Amino acid sequence: MKSTRILAFIILLLLFAVTVVTALTVDDLRLVNAVKNRNIATVRTLLKQHADPNAADIDGTTPLIWAAHNGDAEIGKLLIAAGANVQATNRYGVSALIEAATLGDAPMIDALLKAGADPNSTYGAGESPLMLAARTGSITAVKLLIDRGANVNGADEFKGYTPLRFAATENQPEIAKLLIERGADINARSRRFEFGELKSASGGALMERAEGGMTALQYAAREGNIEVGKVLLAAGGDVNAPEPQHKFTPLLIAIYNGKYDFASLLIDHGANVNDGSLYMAIELRNMDTYSNRPNPPETDRTLTATDIVKMLLAHGADANLVFDKTPPQIQTQGTVTVPAGATAFYRAVKAADLPVMRMLLDKGANPSLAIKNGGTPLMLAAGGGPARAQEEEVVDKAGRADPIEVMKMIADAGADINAVNDQQNTALHLAAQRGSDKIVQYLINRGAKLDLKNKQGKTPAEVAPKRTAELIAKLTNGSVSIENSAGAVQDSPDVAARAILEANCTTCHNLDRVKTKHFDKESWQGLIESMRDKRGGPKDLSNEHIQVLADYLSKTYGPAGK
Incomplete structure (x- = not known):
């Protein structure tokens, strides 16, 4: 009984405690x-x-x-x-x-x-x-x-x-000034260098992971924060400080991110204009020429990429600067890396960017300066880029200038038409391999030699894929007029058209695989048009060619049901 009373008392105490705590x-x-x-x-x-x-x-x-x-x-x-x-x-x-x-x-x-x-x-x-x-x-x-x-x-x-880094990224010039006055290290670097720290105006990222650090001025350049940039520069921020891995200077970072007004500020404060920025400005101006991403906005606050190209050249940028390694690239779907040894002029040719090409030539760009494999700007324009299978039609894709106009500017500037690369290929070899009648005809008219042999012992005519009668005529007889370049050999349009199709179509289906489908003329025409419109398709194939070829194929192989 006593123990029962004690137990009851304990329970009451616990209940009271819970009530109090609650x-x-x-x-x-x-x-x-x-x-x-x-x-x-x-x-x-x-x-x-x-x-x-x-x-x-x-x-x-x-x-x-x-x-x-x-x-x-x-x-x-x-x-x-x-x-x-x-x-x-x-x-x-x-x-x-x-x-x-x-x-x-x-x-x-x-x-x-x-x-x-x-x-x-x-x-x-x-x-x-x-x-x-x-x-x-x-x-x-x-x-x-x-x-x-x-x-x-x-x-x-x-x-x-x-704290100074945060003031720089948030564009707080008064805070930055106060921090510096109170002893902040103007050139202190962040401890780690991550992918996201070098953003890009096109939405891309560096190809390699970087380690190292960035200064407050580099962060301000990345964001385009001009007001805080002025404070940092006035206080002695290193205008040419590179980050350790890719050697990106504040100027290169600003241009990479499309912050052209900030780039102008840096140039006015003595930034080294031969840090790769000229190449990068042309890269950003022509991003859409070889990627599936659009160009970044053409205009920053007031300036454009074109303005920066002009400014860089006016401040002594070397138009013939050769990169000693693969230039920093923006990795996007479809990117083809320009090889080591490329110059700003080579990049402009890649984009068929005639205005920039002219600026560079006026500042002494060498139109014959080759990349490390011996490829020249003329070879690139003719279809012989360093990764031809991937770059084919890249100049056409740019939509800025016809390849003939590009080559004419290069040739008129004194480029050697018959220069050879490390495989002893000439521009004519590469154009013939590409199967471009217009370009082949142009090169022949400018004096391209037909008898030069590459390392395989082949002449331009011998590397042409299933050359058409017209193409053979061009390679063996320089008297063929350029007016006939789009019309093929007039007495055999079906043969010429089919040869052009097969010679130029690198990504579409082979005709031999589809000829047994027994398409009618409209079906053949639709198929050929779709082939032409694909990247790597036969751009030299005219609508007249398509009509003739569709008629020829439907008669030869029969329409559906036969």
Whole structure:
């Protein structure tokens, strides 16, 4: 009986304890909720009733952290006066000072610092209140933190970002100026160099993963933040500082990201214009010539890629600068890397960019300067790029100029028509292999030799794929007029048309595979047109050719049902 009474008493005590704890929890949450709802009158009442100012929400967020989150400095001061812990953090590591700094809330920051909050406390990967405040543009908040001992060169643990880096990326020139005045290292580098740090205006990324670091000026260049860029340059930011892996300078980064106005600022401050920027400006101007992505916006704030090309040349950019490695590329679907040894002129030829070609030639570009495999700009225009099977018709695709116009500009500038690459192929060899009647005819008329042999001992005529009667005539008789280049041999249009189709179509089905389908004339015509429209298709095949060829094939192999 005695033991039963004892057990009953214990149960009553436990029930009382649970009731008390529940009541306390409800009371404590009343304060949290009042602060959340920004109800200062209720907060005052609860604090007078001795509510615990450090009672935390379910995730550990105290009333003071909530007050800082809401930007309620008056409530924050009430909580501090009631004994709130200014160093408390929730389960995410966020303190009241972190919240206040994120908002740039100077009154709250001041109250917290006076109450003993640590200005060098961090959260997450090591972001400090000063880093967060630097983003906001609140000069007062930043001054308060620095005056209380915040480290102006403190870096986060993961990427080594400093307060100055955040000011640069968020375009906060006054903050950047203050940080520099208080001792920030103008040329400090981030600890890690990630894919995303070199963004591009076209949406691409570098081909190789990079390691290393970037300076505040490089970050400003990436974002095109001219105002903060001026502050950094005036304070002695290194205008030519390269990142370690790809040697991207601020100028190259600015152009890579389509920030042409920032690029102009850097050029005016003495940036090295022979860092690859000329090539990159032409690259960005002509992105659509060999990728499935559009060009980045032509105009930045006021300047275009063309303006930057002109500016670079006017400031002494070497039009014949040869890259000693594969130029930095933007990796996009369909990209074909321009090989080592390419020049800005070679890139302009690749895009059939006649205006830029003319600018470069006027500044002394050598039209015969070859890449490392001996390929010349003329060979590229004629269809003999370094990866011909992938680059075929790339000049046609550009939509800027006919290949003949491109070659004419190159030849008129003094290029050697009969130059050979490391396989002893000439431009005529490559054009014949491509099967382009117009280009072959043009080269012959400009003096291309028909008897030169490549390393395989073949002449241009001998490398032509199933050459048509017209093509043979051109390769063996330079008197064939250019007016006939699109009409083939007039007495045998069916043979000529079929030869042109088979010689030029590198990606479509072989006729021998489809000729047994017994298509009618309309079906043959549709098939041939679709072949012509494909990349690598027979662009020299005229509508007249298609009609003649469709009629010939339907008669030869019979329409459907035969």
